[in-house]
Amino acid sequence: MTIQSLGVGSGLALDDLVTQLLNAEREPKEARLNDKEERIEAEISALGQIKSKLSDFKDTVDEMRRDSDINGREPTITHPSEDKEIFTADAANSALRGTYEIAVSDLASGSRIETDNGAFNSSADKVLTDGLGKATMTFKINNTGDSFSVEVTQDMSLAELREKINNNSDNFGVNANIIDTGTAIGGAKLVFTSDVTGTGNNLVIVNDGNRTELDKLTTTNSTETITNLSPVKNASNAKATIDGIPVESATNEFENTIQNVSFEVSSVSPLDTDGVTRKTSTLEIGYDRKGLETKIRDFVDNYNKIIADIKSLTRYGESDLEEDGALAGDSLLRGISNSLASVVGSSVDNSSLGSLFALGVELNSDGELEIPATDFGLGSGTERLEAALEDNFDEIAKLFTDENQGIAVRLFELTKEYTSYSGLISLRERAAKDDKDQIADERERFDLRMLNYEQILRDRYLNLDQTVARLNQTGSALLAALG
Template sequence: MNIGAAATASGLDINSMVNKIVEAERAPKEARINERRENVDVSISAYGKLKGTLDEMKYLMADFRRNHTLSARTVSSDTPEVLTASASHEALPGKYSVKVEQLARAHKIVSGSFDDTEKMGAGKLAISLGASSFNVEIPEDESKILDVVRLINRHPSNNGVMASVIKDDVGARLVLSSDKSGEQNSIKVRVDAPVASTLQKFGFNPNNEINSMREMQAATDAKVVIDGLAVVTSDTNTIEDAIKGVDLNLQALAKDDENGQLQDKPVIVDVAYDRNAVGGAIEQFVNAYNQFYATSQELAKFDPETQEKGPLVGDSIIRSVDNQLRAAFSTPVEGAPESLRTLSELGITTTMQGQLEIDYDMLDRQLAQNFADVGEFFSSREGFARKVEDLIHAHTGITGSIKGRQDSLNEQRMSLNSEQEKLDRRMDSVQKRVHDQFTAMDKAMGEMKGQLSSMMSMLPS
């Protein structure tokens, strides 16, 4: 920082001299601060990488435990255009015959034709959908059909009746539709208006043989027959848990491909253990651990020949986590099935290099013979997934050892920033003091030069 111009009395470049003096004092101190800050930043980044690989394994274990990932089922339908299905981990493997006899449909009714440009007059429509109802008051000046449609659709108590108008060559017609399927969700309309009013065209009661409006589509429940015995109905086209752990999603009634006639052929729903998905999930776990191990080795490495070392060489947290994980991998899980109590019985072992590897023949054999036990080993209340999840959380959680180390490093970084600010203020002060000293010296030299010149002028030539 230049405080003043170069001196003229002495001929010295004061600014340059001051800057060199200040920089000589600043440089070693600032270099130490920067070196310490760089080391802190490298350590913070290293702990972040370590925490990331551990958290990936922890989240995987949480998924195993909470979402029953290792008890997955597959489900298929031989006629997906008629029926599809989904299965939870509770579904029992087997083949099920499902005959779709009826689909759930929403009620839809339509009025006779009328002139949509004329007012229909004042009146009231009492509309009900299932067990709920609302009354639509129609004033004289808002009694055209579009007014009536707007009053119905915008009524605050309307819980699912949708009004619309269709036009044909004869005239306009009012259509009322339910937004809910099922027999219990049929529409009724009672009209309170003069006998000659056009509003009388809108009365409907499904229990009456004669109505002003007619059904375009009846309100029906879905109906299926399972294995030729169990008759199950639903007010929607999704039938839940009629087969344990399986939801049936009805799409259509079966039709013959050639002439479009309805068939009497049932759909076969096949539920099975999803061994491929479970094997893939176990492979994910092994890969996640191996990624952690490779990262930890890189962070804690030390090469005696090159003296190259990682940012966390000698760190106790890495040793602690690795030792605890290895102990968890080799210790039998309490309460686990007799057929599967350790990872090695699943075909997962530790190599000489320290990574995990899978014996796929043994894994496939366990999945084929003891599929349910695999899920129990990982996902039970005190199973393997819970052990690993809790172990890792003790290091990566908000009160964990890694978080504590990161907090300490962040405090060091803040302290170094404060040191840098103090150094900057001190150097500003030094620069001003040195500059003042050189300026005073320059002034004194100027005065001496003036005196010398005056004395020289008094001497004989």
């Protein structure tokens, strides 16, 4: 007879027996693979975590290792009135400390051109009616080279010309507008204003084809030898005094008028009580102590985040109930911690401060940085930091930025060594991912072995089932024969 399912012929629970034997074979191996995979995934996660923290710290020290980012100057401005800002200022790190009295008498302006009284009655007036076809007008600033041209067609209205000027894609800052004077004498005036400021930068409007009707809209003919319209307002410079010395700028920004300092004016200074003299604003260029202190404290905090993560990941549980860290006792992370401590505890010969200790920053017994508020005889960390910011501002920069010994320079190179694509952490991550891939391969091979093993078991117990079934049939036949 043919048995389709184990145990059908014999009545024995052979199918359950095969399942139990398969589970007994599968579970220990699967448990080992699961444990191994869990450890590898925890390792990959932990490596990614510490790599991310080191990358963030690398960005922090990358800013600090450049003198331009740490040795900042802070402009402080006091205006005659808190309600009105006369100018703003910026200072390069090379700017010298100093105080300046600044008064602004004029803002820079562009030129303004208007058509003559009665040249047009309304915005609907036609510009060209001579029947000679289209013409062009060129708008330019001779000193700057800015230029664009507008095509004027027959029967174009004054309003249409205005829109064509304003919407020209090459327009460098010319605005056309129509003002209706409301009088027969004034009529409608087309007004041109230019954003290009500075003495000598007047707007020039050229009648390219010397069309008579365009003379009343332009400043000169095609050869620029004849004057048609003249600016009603010339382009002019911004004017100010610095400690009583007159200064000018073609724009509202004064760059390097004070060496390595720029300031941009937005309003003229108010008049003093005599109605003539301008009140001054005080510009003080000093060290950006607050900004640098923030950078130092952020540096301490970011360093400690790395150390805290390393401790958490490498710890051993203090009891059977407390789990070990994902990388308990890992030599790579211990090496990172030791290398970081070696750098922050080192000396910098080119800075008179010598080390972070003189800046008030110390390594404590837990391997973390701190700025202690307690005084143990050499001044508290807070006191040393305040003294360094007050008396040794430039030396702080050397402490971090010296190209050979600077702490931020060395920390940047150290963190890059660990976090780059070819760095130690990245290599370790790739090795762990390879191990995880191998586990996947092991699972596939194990599944195939289990399929083969199941087939062997089923074949074996199928024969048993069939044998028992035949014996049962024979027994039944004998019993029947014996009656």
